[in-house]
Amino acid sequence: MALSAETGVHQTTLSRWLRDARSLAPMSDDARRSAPPPSAGARRPEDWTPEQKLRAVTEAAALSERELGEFLRREGLHEAQLAEWRKAALEALGGPARPGYGSAPSRRVRELERQLRRKDKALAEAAAILVLQKKAQAIWGDGGDDTDPETDR
Structure with missing residues (x-):
């Protein structure tokens, strides 16, 4: 009872701890050194x-x-x-939902295809402008009208 009052642990708990300690097999120093730590069984x-x-x-x-x-x-x-x-x-x-979608080579291919489409559009626009210039020149001539360039009349 004195130990219970001194430590603040109930007497039945102390008795159970003592009984459990007696039931354990004594360990030698060699066994203590080679034994895994108590938390080795608990895995995260x-x-x-x-x-x-x-x-x-x-x-x-x-x-x-x-x-x-x-x-x-x-x-x-x-x-x-x-x-x-x-x-x-x-x-x-x-x-993957889209196989190879995120790989570096496929990204490069997509980028090059995008550049190719952009340049094709620019080329088509330039060709259309040239065609329109030729048509305008055919309709109105090349500026060789009746006015004198010096007098502008």
């Missing part, structure tokens, strides 16, 4: 391999809502994390 979802993520997504897909909750607790995951992995897997399986 960020540390999972892609294969493990895919396994978790496929296992979770076949579970009911109640079983899914148990699965998430057992694996140490959140439903949002699992949904994110599911979305990433579906996007990877779906492939």
